[in-house]
Amino acid sequence: MGMIRVYDLAKSLGISSKELLDRLEQLGLHFKSHSSNVDEDHVRSLLIAATSEKQSRPKPKLLETPPPVHATPAESRRPRTGKAEAPIMLPETSTRKPARSKPAETKEPSGAKPITEETSPAGKVSVVEHKGPQKPKAVSSLHPTQETAVLKRPSAVPLEPPQRPVAAATTVKAGPSSQPPIPPPPVTVPGPRATVAPPAQEPSVQVEETQRVLSVPSRPIIKIAETITVKELAENISMSPSEVIKQLIKMGIMTTINQPLDVEVVKRAADRLGFSVEVMPLEETTAGAEEIEDLSLLLPRSPVVTIMGHVDHGKTSLLDAIRQTNVIASEAGGITQHIGAYQVDLPGGKITFLDTPGHEAFTAMRARGAQATDIVVLVVAADDGVMPQTLEAVSHAKDAGVPILVAVNKIDKPGADSNRVMQQLAEQGLVPEDWGGQTIYAEVSAKKKIGIDHLLEMLLLLAEIQELKANPHKAAKGVIIEAELDRGRGPVATVLVQQGTLKVGDVIVAGLHSGRVRAMNNDKGKRVQAAGPATPVEVLGLSGVAMAGDTFVVVSDERKARQIALSRQQKHREETIVSKHRVTLEDLHRRIQEGEVKELRMIIKGDVQGSIGPFRESLGRIGTDAVRLKVIHASVGAINETDVMLASASNAVIVGFHVRPEPKAQKLAEQEGVEVRLYTVIYDAINEIRQAMEGLLEPTYIERSIGRVEVRQVFAVPKVGAVAGSMVVDGKVCRDSQVRLIRDSKVVHKGRVGSLRRFKEDVREVQNGFECGVGLVNYNDIKVGDVLEVFELESVAQKL
Ligand SMILES: Nc1nc2c(ncn2[C@@H]2O[C@H](COP(=O)(O)OP(=O)(O)OP(=O)(O)O)[C@@H](O)[C@H]2O)c(=O)[nH]1
Numbered sequence: 168m169g170m171i172r173v174y175d176l177a178k179s180l181g182i183s184s185k186e187l188l189d190r191l192e193q194l195g196l197h198f199k200s201h202s203s204n205v206d207e208d209h210v211r212s213l214l215i216a217a218t219s220e221k222q223s224r225p226k227p228k229l230l231e232t233p234p235p236v237h238a239t240p241a242e243s244r245r246p247r248t249g250k251a252e253a254p255i256m257l258p259e260t261s262t263r264k265p266a267r268s269k270p271a272e273t274k275e276p277s278g279a280k281p282i283t284e285e286t287s288p289a290g291k292v293s294v295v296e297h298k299g300p301q302k303p304k305a306v307s308s309l310h311p312t313q314e315t316a317v318l319k320r321p322s323a324v325p326l327e328p329p330q331r332p333v334a335a336a337t338t339v340k341a342g343p344s345s346q347p348p349i350p351p352p353p354v355t356v357p358g359p360r361a362t363v364a365p366p367a368q369e370p371s372v373q374v375e376e377t378q379r380v381l382s383v384p385s386r387p388i389i390k391i392a393e394t395i396t397v398k399e400l401a402e403n404i405s406m407s408p409s410e411v412i413k414q415l416i417k418m419g420i421m422t423t424i425n426q427p428l429d430v431e432v433v434k435r436a437a438d439r440l441g442f443s444v445e446v447m448p449l450e451e452t453t454a455g456a457e458e459i460e461d462l463s464l465l466l467p468r469s470p471v472v473t474i475m476g477h478v479d480h481g482k483t484s485l486l487d488a489i490r491q492t493n494v495i496a497s498e499a500g501g502i503t504q505h506i507g508a509y510q511v512d513l514p515g516g517k518i519t520f521l522d523t524p525g526h527e528a529f530t531a532m533r534a535r536g537a538q539a540t541d542i543v544v545l546v547v548a549a550d551d552g553v554m555p556q557t558l559e560a561v562s563h564a565k566d567a568g569v570p571i572l573v574a575v576n577k578i579d580k581p582g583a584d585s586n587r588v589m590q591q592l593a594e595q596g597l598v599p600e601d602w603g604g605q606t607i608y609a610e611v612s613a614k615k616k617i618g619i620d621h622l623l624e625m626l627l628l629l630a631e632i633q634e635l636k637a638n639p640h641k642a643a644k645g646v647i648i649e650a651e652l653d654r655g656r657g658p659v660a661t662v663l664v665q666q667g668t669l670k671v672g673d674v675i676v677a678g679l680h681s682g683r684v685r686a687m688n689n690d691k692g693k694r695v696q697a698a699g700p701a702t703p704v705e706v707l708g709l710s711g712v713a714m715a716g717d718t719f720v721v722v723s724d725e726r727k728a729r730q731i732a733l734s735r736q737q738k739h740r741e742e743t744i745v746s747k748h749r750v751t752l753e754d755l756h757r758r759i760q761e762g763e764v765k766e767l768r769m770i771i772k773g774d775v776q777g778s779i780g781p782f783r784e785s786l787g788r789i790g791t792d793a794v795r796l797k798v799i800h801a802s803v804g805a806i807n808e809t810d811v812m813l814a815s816a817s818n819a820v821i822v823g824f825h826v827r828p829e830p831k832a833q834k835l836a837e838q839e840g841v842e843v844r845l846y847t848v849i850y851d852a853i854n855e856i857r858q859a860m861e862g863l864l865e866p867t868y869i870e871r872s873i874g875r876v877e878v879r880q881v882f883a884v885p886k887v888g889a890v891a892g893s894m895v896v897d898g899k900v901c902r903d904s905q906v907r908l909i910r911d912s913k914v915v916h917k918g919r920v921g922s923l924r925r926f927k928e929d930v931r932e933v934q935n936g937f938e939c940g941v942g943l944v945n946y947n948d949i950k951v952g953d954v955l956e957v958f959e960l961e962s963v964a965q966k967l
Pocket residue numbers: 476477478479480481482483484485524576577578579580611612613614615
C-alpha cells in the first residue's frame with residue numbers, strides 16, 4: 168500500500184477527518200490538514216495497536232467520552248440572585264484545554280436529551296439563592312451590565328482573568344439608598360475564559376480591578392427590547408404596576424397596564440425610579456442570544472454556500488449543474504422551486520446553496536447586518552483565469568472571514584489552464600493544498616457536468632473542518648434571503664433559519680414586519696411544518712415584504728411582534744442612524760479616542776495600478792498603535808455600487824485617485840452614509856488621513872452634487888470656443904456652477920460653467936430633462952460622451 172490522503176483514509180475508516188487527525192495527533196503523528204498524505208499501512212497498524220492498547224487499559228478515555236459539563240458559560244451568565252459564596256463548579260474540561268474549548272470536546276453524552284434552558288443551570292451551578300425582598304429580575308439587570316462593563320469592551324480591559332472583580336464587587340456600594348434595592352454582586356463565571364484558572368494576582372492588579380468595578384455605574388440597568396409594556400417594566404424593576412403608573416402620571420403620561428411604552432418614556436421613568444435603561448436589539452434579547460451558547464446542545468448543521476466569481480465564468484451554470492445533479496439523484500424527483508436558496512442532499516450530508524450568485528448580493532446582505540454564508544465557492548474559468556471580479560470576490564469573502572473553495576470551471580474548453588488559475592490565486596493568498604497551502608481547488612465543467620460530485624464532496628469536507636453547529640431546540644432566528652409580494656399569497660419571504668427551529672404557527676418579527684407563520688414550503692415546493700438550522704424555507708404570513716438581509720426572530724406573542732414592528736417602522740422613518748455609525752475621516756479621531764475604532768478600513772480605487780501601490784505603501788507607514796490602517800480592497804476603475812456596499816458592510820472609507828463614483832454609487836454612498844474621498848495627489852490623501860488620525864483634520868467645505876449633464880454634440884462657436892450641446896440628466900446646471908468633466912470615469916478637467924443657453928437665450932439654470940448649450944471657462948477640449956458633474960461647495964463648521 169502507498170500514500171493516501173487523510174480524508175480518504177478517514178472515509179474508509181468511517182470516521183471524520185477531524186477525528187482521524189485528532190487520533191493521529193494523540194499517537195504523536197502530526198499532519199497539517201485533511202488532505203495531507205499519510206502512509207496507509209503504517210497509520211492503520213498504529214491505529215489498530217492504539218485501539219487494542221486502549222481496550223486493555225481501563226481508563227481514562229480523555230477525548231472520547233468527556234466528563235459532563237457542569238456549568239456552561241451560558242448558565243454562568245444567567246442572572247442570579249444571591250452572593251457567590253457557594254462554590255461554582257467549572258467545567259471539568261477546563262483542566263484539559265484552555266479558553267477556546269472546542270465543541271467537539273463537549274460532545275453530548277450518549278443518549279443525552281437536549282437540556283432545556285430552564286432546567287440546565289439549576290442543577291448544575293451551585294449557587295445560594297438569595298431569598299431577600301428583591302426579585303431576581305432586578306438583580307439580573309445589574310448583573311449583565313457589570314459584565315458588560317468588565318467584559319464587553321476588551322479594548323479597555325487588559326487580558327486577565329475576569330473573575331476577580333466578583334470578589335471586589337462585594338465591597339461596592341451601589342445604587343440609591345432607598346429603592347430600588349441594591350442588587351447583590353453578580354455570580355460570575357464569565358464566558359469561556361472562566362475555564363482558565365486565574366493566575367495569582369499582584370495586589371496592585373487587584374486594586375486596579377476594584378477600581379474598575381467601582382467605576383461601573385452603580386445604578387441597576389434594565390435591558391429592554393425595543394418596546395415594553397407598563398406591566399413588563401414593573402416586573403423588570405420589581406415594582407407594582409400601579410407604582411409605575413403613578414410615576415408616569417407624575418410625568419404627565421396616562422397609561423394602562425398593558426400599554427406599550429415609548430423607549431424615551433421608559434428611559435425617563437426609569438431615571439426617576441433610580442434605574443438606567445439599555446435598549447437591546449430584539450435579536451439579542453430573544454432566542455437566547457444574550458447568553459453564551461450552551462455547547463452541549465449544539466448539533467452539526469449543513470453549510471451554507473454562496474457562489475462568486477467573474478462575469479461569465481459560470482456561476483449560474485454551476486448552480487444549475489449542482490441543482491440538476493441533485494434533482495436527478497433524489498428519487499422524489501421533485502422539481503426544485505426557485506425560492507432563493509436550495510439544499511442538496513448527499514450521502515455525506517446536506518449543503519445549502521444561496522441562489523443569487525455574486526459578491527454583490529453577498530455584501531449587500533452583510534451591509535444589512537446579516538452574514539448567512541459559511542463557505543464561498545469562487546468560480547474561475549480555466550480558459551480565462553483570474554479577472555477583476557474574481558479579485559473583488561476574494562476581497563469580499565476575505566473581509567467577511569468566510570473560507571473560499573475554488574472551483575476551476577470550464578476545464579472542458581481547449582484553452583483551459585488550471586495551473587495558471589492556481590498560480591494567480593496563490594498570489595492572493597489562496598495557495599492550493601498540493602502546494603502546501605490550505606485552499607481546496609476543485610476542477611469542474613459546469614457545462615459537461617464534470618467534477619460536480621467531487622466539488623460537493625470537498626464542500627462537505629470543508630464544512631466538516633469548520634465544525635458548523637447550531638442548537639435546533641430553541642426559538643428560531645435567521646435571515647431573509649429574498650422576499651416579494653405574491654398576488655395570490657401576499658407577502659412571501661424566503662428565509663434561512665440559522666438557529667433553532669422555525670415552525671408553522673410561530674410568531675416572527677422580520678425587519679420592519681411581523682406575523683404568524685401561516686405556512687412554509689421547502690425548496691422542493693413541499694409544505695413543511697418545521698425548518699431547522701441551515702434550512703431555507705418560503706414563509707407565508709408576514710405583514711409586509713421584508714428586505715433581503717433583514718434578520719428574523721421568533722417572539723412570544725403576536726401583539727408584541729406587532730408593537731416591535733411598528734416601533735421599528737417609526738424609527739425607520741426617522742432614520743438617520745445609518746450614517747451615524749459609519750466611520751468618516753472627520754470623526755475618526757473622536758472615535759479612536761473613545762476606543763470605538765481601532766482600525767481604519769479603506770477601499771482604494773485608482774485609474775491605474777501605479778497610483779494604488781505607492782499609496783498602499785505610504786499608508787503602511789502611518790499606522791499607529793491606536794489605529795491600524797487596513798486596505799480591504801484595492802482595484803482599478805470607477806467607484807461602483809459594489810465598492811460602496813463593501814464599504815458599508817465593513818464600515819470602511821473609500822479613497823479614489825483620479826476616479827469618480829458612478830452616479831448610482833454616489834447615490835448609494837449618500838444613502839448608506841459611506842464616506843468617499845477623492846484625490847489626485849497621493850501626498851494629499853496621506854496627509855489628510857494622518858491629520859484625521861491625529862484629530863487635526865479641518866473640513867472646511869463639503870461638496871454637494873447638484874446635477875449631471877451629458878454632452879451629446881460639440882459646436883465650435885467663433886470667439887466663444889467649444890459649446891457642448893447637452894442634456895441635463897439629473898438635478899440641474901446653473902451658470903457659474905462648478906463642474907467636473909468626466910471622460911471614461913476619469914476626471915479630465917475641473918472648472919466652471921462660463922455660458923449656459925437654451926435656444927440661443929442665456930439662462931440662469933436648466934433643469935433635469937432639458938437640453939442646453941454649455942460652455943466652460945477657459946476650456947475647449949469637450950468631446951461627445953463626456954459628462955459634466957455639477958456641484959457646489961458648502962462650507963462646514965470646523966469640528967473640535
Ligand atoms: N465550455 C464550457 N462553457 C461553460 C461552462 N460553464 C459555463 N459555461 C458557459 O459560459 C457562459 C457563462 O455562463 P454563466 O453560468 O451564465 O456565467 P455566470 O458567471 O453566471 O455569468 P453572469 O451571471 O453573467 O455573471 C455560458 O455560455 C455557459 O454556457 C463550462 O464548464 N464549460
